[in-house]
Amino acid sequence: MVVISILTFIYQVVDAVLMILGWAVILQAIMSWIPPLANSWLGRILDEITEPLLRPFRRFQIGGMGFGIDFSPIFAYFALYLIRIAVLPLIYSLLLRLGL
Secondary structure, X not given: OHHHHHHHHHHHHHHHHHHHHHHHHHHHHHHHOOHHHHOOXXXXXXXXXXXXXXXXXXXXXXXXXXXXXXXXXXXXXXXXXHHHHHHHHHHHHHHHHHOO
């Protein structure tokens, strides 16, 4: 019973962290459209948090380097969402079935 409580707690913490990361990606994308906000202390913090998530998706751009549309926030948010709704519950249910 204690193991199930610990697993549930870990599941809830990981789910909350993934949700917060998703909101950070959305907020960073919106703030990037407004240069004074993007260069503020909050913009720099969000950039440090979200850049490792966005970097793998940076190659999916339409247009040239200076004038391209960056779809990396959309892809990163979608990846985080898929992990939250598909991968995390699957791992949780497998661990419960194994009795860990």
